[in-house]
Amino acid sequence: MKSVVTTVIAAADAAGRFPSTSDLESVQGSIQRAAARLEAAEKLGANLDRVAGEAYDACIKKYPYLNNPGEANSTDTFKAKCARDIKHYMRLIQYSLIVGGTGPLDEWGIAGQREVYRALSLPTAPYVEALSFARNRGCTPRDMSAQALTEYNALLDYAINSLS
Amino acid sequence: MLDAFSRAVVAADASTSTVSDINALKAFVASGNRRLDAVNAIASNASCMVSDAVAGMICENQGLIQAGGNCYPNRRMAACLRDAEIILRYVTYALLAGDASVLDDRCLNGLKETYAALGVPTTSTVRAVQIMKAQAAAHIKDTPSDARAGSKKRLMGSIVTEDRCASLVAEASSYFDRVISALS
Amino acid sequence: MDKRFFNLFNLTEDQAIALLDTPQDQISEDDSRYIAASHLVNFPTEQAIAALIRAIQQTDPAMENRIVRRKSVETLGRLEAVQALPVIHSCLSDDDRYTVENAVWAIGEIGTHDPVILEDVAQLLHKPGQTYRVIIHTLAKLHYQPALERIRRFTDNADLPTASAAITTVCRFTRDYSQMDKVVGMLQNSNVLARRLSIQDLIDSQYYDAIPQIARCPVSLVFRLRGIRMLAESGVPVGAIPFTAIQPYLEQSLRDHPGDLDLVHTYDQPPTLPFLIQELYETDFGRCYLATKTILEHHAEAAPDALFATYAEEGKNDYGAHFHVMKLFGWLKHVPAYDLLIESLYNKQPQFQKSRAAAAIALAELGDPRAIPHLHACLDSKIWDLKYAALMALETFGDIGGYAKITHDDDWLIREKANTKLVTVH
Known part of the structure; x- marks a missing residue:
């Protein structure tokens, strides 16, 4: 699992050296930003079901054509499953906030996912739309501090960008 | 390879839940500078630590440098120093990461078998690791011994906390213990 | 498509x-x-x-x-x-x-055959930060041989799916299969995405030898069936592999018993039934199969009530868990689930499509002969895996009356199935 710390260690190991001053400086930089990340992770973790559910509900409401009768999403079924997938991405976003890098999203949510969506002709639009809603909904200081929201939004952008 | 943060993520993922114990990670962050000081203290003193530990090991067992001993001739002495440095380096990585996986995966995995195949005496190796463990504790606490260091005494001068970094000392010691138990 | x-x-x-x-x-x-x-x-x-x-x-x-x-x-x-x-x-x-x-x-x-476009695609292999796997796939698909040596450099790439695509392409261009075991090995990767991508590469390289391993790969049967079917489509017509050599693996995948899979996950401690039920909702089917297997081995008695409960609560709305619940009722031979299975057999919502074939197999496990006419009705469907599963289920009941109806089926795999059976009968 890639993070700032593991990347630094892997590089030091490849060179067979002890952690250098600049290695420790980059770890320190990551630790300084960690408070904001952890705050966002804590808030998201405590509200994951609600955030994911709202994102999808809003997407359904916002795009009435998502409720076209007779189609895959005409029942609560598609909604529930799609909400679950959104929740999956939200969980990976929380993990990425924790490790301070996009490793969890990359390894468990994105690498290969684009290929699979294309190969099976699966729609990405509901995910993109729901994550975009979450992206525009976060509010400071109501939901979290400004720095925390910046970290959170950056990962939502990353997920939207990588899935679309 | 994992660190304290990714370890929490991997554990949460095993049960498909979010990471809920954020407080432990906040504590990790709060003591982050002390951890970096500790890593820096070991890294800056590594070559002295290694040579002192190997010297101490030999003092206690002179047979090692006599013909037929495992640190004889110089070529094998050099290999011994190199190995001690490698072990210390991976312990340092583990301390930086706050997780033992890098030590386990990249250093200890198969080490005992390798030493057995090469005929390296594990009791001597363990002794050198024990000395490094004590040295590391002294460097993290920044309390090198006046009696032993004498004129060579060197203080890192980092801010000393009241508990003298007891939890970091314990954590570093646990990594050395991991090496010792992997070799025993 | x-x-x-x-x-x-x-x-x-x-x-x-x-x-x-x-x-x-x-x-x-x-x-x-x-x-x-x-x-x-x-x-x-x-x-x-x-x-x-x-x-x-x-x-x-x-x-x-x-x-x-x-x-x-x-x-x-x-x-x-x-x-x-x-x-x-x-x-x-x-x-x-x-x-x-x-x-x-x-x-x-x-x-396209335009050498300018193809070379521009190949040039991207030198550009940092690109999705090399897709670039390699396209060069392979369009038979751009001049990129061979550049693609070969990716066969040791640290990113396994990229290396896999490169190995596959080298093998397609040169018919040198010596490194294909690396691609096959990826079928057992702990990352579900890597396992799925490996099947794609085995399809692309027409590596028929891997069919048994594909059948044992712990991903959703959708991926396994797609892989086996596409390999059959490329190999059978040209005589590279006979249908009868593929058939056991095809049917093993359709049957989809967790005991027939090489699972990549393990539990470090025996999990509770509620945890196992929750695992059926996982997006990595490898984990769902492990949960299914553990439920069958350790919780067979208490499982049916828990399955009905989770079905009523969430499972009926989750196409992953829905599928696994149907499968489990079959393996548990739980007769009270009969009506639910019949309902699933007829469920026409697209996201529950794979639950229909699952229900057919499960009904055969239950052994209640009332299911026979319903299974016959499935033979009119356009969905090949449902038809095939219904044929397998009917076979379990000793009913081979369906074959006459399908000897001229639109789907060639169904016709092959009918042919093998008719040959045996005659």
């Missing part, structure tokens, strides 16, 4: 084009150009294609616009719009790696 999910948005072609042409800063809050770009896949017309090309020519780098451009490139690829090749070609030099990835993929879908 599977089009089950194409028509999600109930937009007319004109509406979608109008949306796509609306400048991003004037788009209403309730609309999405991204959806419009996705939706136009349903309209292979000149005006839809022209609108998608116009969308690509809007080069505002803001993310909202970037994702629309990418989607437009993808849709043009799906529409196999030859007239879009020049504009898609120009996307190869884009700064956005996903736009480049989609452009490369679309070129593969549309197809």
Whole structure:
């Protein structure tokens, strides 16, 4: 699992050296930003079901054509499953906030996912739309501090960008 | 390879839940500078630590440098120093990461078998690791011994906390213990 | 192409084009150009294609616009719009790696022999930060041999799926199969995405030897069946492999018993039943199969009540868990689930399609002969795996009356199945 710390260690190991001053400086930089990340992770973790559910509900409401009768999403079924997938991405976003890098999203949510969506002709639009809603909904200081929201939004952008 | 943060993520993922114990990670962050000081203290003193530990090991067992001993001739002495440095380096990585996986995966995995195949005496190796463990504790606490260091005494001068970094000392010691138990 | 999910948005072609042409800063809050770009896949017309090309020519780098451009490139690829090749070609030099990835993929879908385009695709192998796997796939698909040595350099790539695509392509170009065991090994990777991608590479390399391992790979049976079926489609007609050599693995995958899979996960301690039930909702089917297996081994008695409960609560709405619940009722031979299985057998909602074949297999496990006419009714379906599963289920009941009906089936795999059976009967 890639993070700032593991990347630094892997590089030091490849060179067979002890952690250098600049290695420790980059770890320190990551630790300084960690408070904001952890705050966002804590808030998201405590509200994951609600955030994911709202994102999808809003997407359904916002795009009435998502409720076209007779189609895959005409029942609560598609909604529930799609909400679950959104929740999956939200969980990976929380993990990425924790490790301070996009490793969890990359390894468990994105690498290969684009290929699979294309190969099976699966729609990405509901995910993109729901994550975009979450992206525009976060509010400071109501939901979290400004720095925390910046970290959170950056990962939502990353997920939207990588899935679309 | 994992660190304290990714370890929490991997554990949460095993049960498909979010990471809920954020407080432990906040504590990790709060003591982050002390951890970096500790890593820096070991890294800056590594070559002295290694040579002192190997010297101490030999003092206690002179047979090692006599013909037929495992640190004889110089070529094998050099290999011994190199190995001690490698072990210390991976312990340092583990301390930086706050997780033992890098030590386990990249250093200890198969080490005992390798030493057995090469005929390296594990009791001597363990002794050198024990000395490094004590040295590391002294460097993290920044309390090198006046009696032993004498004129060579060197203080890192980092801010000393009241508990003298007891939890970091314990954590570093646990990594050395991991090496010792992997070799025993 | 599977089009089950194409028509999600109930937009007319004109509406979608109008949306796509609306400048991003004037788009209403309730609309999405991204959806419009996705939706136009349903309209292979000149005006839809022209609108998608116009969308690509809007080069505002803001993310909202970037994702629309990418989607437009993808849709043009799906529409196999030859007239879009020049504009898609120009996307190869884009700064956005996903736009480049989609452009490369679309070129593969549309197809071209133009050496300039092909060489530009190959040149991307030297550019840092690209999705090399997709680039390699397209070069392979379009038989661009001059890229062989450049592709060969990726066979040791640290990213396993990239290495896998490179090995596969070298093997396609040179018929040298010596490194294919690395690709086969990826079927057992702990990452579910790597396992799925490995099957794709085995399909692409026509590596028929891997069919038994594909059948044992712990991913959803959708991926296994797709792999085995596509290998059958390329190998049987040219005589590379007989249907009878594929048949046992095909049927093993359709049956889909967790005992027939090489699972990659383990539990470090015996889990509780509620945990195992929750695992049935996982997106990694490898984990679901482990849960299924553990339920069968350790919780067979208490499982049916728990399964009914989770079905009523959430499972009926979750196509993953729905499937596993049907399978489990079968393996548990739980007769009270009969009505539920019959209901699933007829469930026509597209996302529950794989539960129908699962229900057919499960009904055979229950052994209640009332199911026989229902299974016969499935033979009228257009869905091949449902038909095939119904045939297998009927076989379990000793009923081979269905074969006469399907000897001229539209689906060649079903005809092959009928042929083998008729040969045995005669």
